[in-house]
Amino acid sequence: METIYKILDNKNIMASFFIVGWVAEKYPEVVREISNRGYEFGSHTHMHQLVYEQSKEEFYQDVNRSIKTLEDISGKKVKMFRAPGFSITEQNKWAFEVLHELDIEIDSSVFPAVRAHGGMPSYGVEEPSILEYNGVQLKEFPINTHSFMSKNMIYSGGGYFRLIPYFMLQKWTANDNYVMSYIHPRDLDPDQPVIKDLSISRKFKSYVGLKSARFKLEKWLTDFDFIDIGTANQIIEWNTVKKVKI
Incomplete structure (x- = not known):
């Protein structure tokens, strides 16, 4: 976290943090x-379980616990949410009803393409929009994708960000009108312990690119202007954006 604070301070930019509840319980000082x-900051669930592996009631209890934990520690209202692994899919859209019931106003869980964790290709919009489901509305900041070798893929965060060469990251960012960036603290920690007994593909996804990630992030933040979700929320004219019924 100190690395992230230092990078943001040096670049004089703000960021939005989606926090896992059990981590907040263990490290309230963070x-x-x-x-x-x-x-x-917003909720990233309490136990970081994929949403589609839970029932509606389990999801409600998990997110509710995370929100209460964050609010009790900070004294501030939680209004934002992101699902682990973008795991709200075509089959569990009821998750948006739960979020609305828990007073979440801004969501950033939609992956508008097919992916290993399901995705939501029917969403069809890769820009800030109003998500409508069963009478519920949420302000949605979906992840953005890029078509590469006939496949829509993320390039702006996590393992994808670490793996992609900077010249490609720079080119793709320059060509997109909207980029939703995200980073995990572990993405910037090349000295983290390596978990044993992982598959070769999982090790590749988890550990390749850690040493260059900080340099890449700092250069990216220099080459482009980034804002946090709260600032975006304030400047977007929400009455003019696309409304997407799912």
Whole structure:
């Protein structure tokens, strides 16, 4: 986290943090530090379980616990959510009803293409939009994708960000009108312990590119102007964006 704070301070930019509830319980000082520095934050569930592996009631209880944990620690209202692994899919759209019931106003869980964790290709929009489902509306900041070798893929965060050469990252970013960037603290920690007994493909996805990730991120933040979700929310004219019924 200190690495992330230093990068943001040096670039004089704000960021949005989606926090896992059990991590907040174990390290409440991290939540307080994020809050005291003026960064906004939202729920990333409590146990970081894929949404489609839970029932509606299980999902409600999990997200509710995470929200209460974050609010109790910070004294601030939680209004944002992101699902682990973008795991709200065509089969569990009821998750948006749960989020609305828990007073979430802004979501960033939609992967508008096919992927290993399901995705939601029917969404069809890769820009800030109003998501409508069963009478519920949420402000949606979907992840953006790029067509590469006939496949829509993420390039702006996580393992994808670490694996893609910077010249490609720079080119694709310049060509897109909207980019949703995200990074995990572990993506910037080349000295982290390596988990044994992982498959070769999983090791590749988890550990390749860690040493160059910080340099890549700092250059990216220099070459392009980034804002946090809260700032975007304020400047977007929501009455003019696309409404997507799912």
